[in-house]
Amino acid sequence: MARPDDCGDTLRAYALAVIRCAEDNAEEVVPVILAVTGGILSLAEPGSVSLRDADDGAGGVLWAAFGGERMAFRYNPLTAMIELRVGTLDGHPMRRFGRRSLPMDITNFFGPTREAEAARRRG
Secondary structure, three states: OOOOOOOOHHHHHHHHHHHHHHHHHHHHHHHHHHHHHHHHHHOOOOOEEEEEEEOOOOEEEEEEEEEEEEEEEEEOOOOEEEEEEEEOOOOOOOOEOOOOHHHHHHHOOOOHHHHHHHHHOOO
């Protein structure tokens, strides 16, 4: 069930910035960014979504909290994938969302387990 939130404009700005950056790979990136932003919209903790500029010109860094953990989503133009890190921008990504991993990785991250945790925290 949808819930009112103020993150729609932030998610839209991030998605458009990633799509602009991924112009050469748009057919691969558009379905991924739409699925990731849809998952964030439906499951992120209210008021936790924010967009920060990044010096790399890759759409910035989108921050959102899930189950009390702050997570960073950042598009990597070299791999045409959205990288997810927990609490930091350093180190290896916890997950990468891309054309080949779309069904499995996005469903696993934003799927029933994450939804149950989000509902528990809201209720």
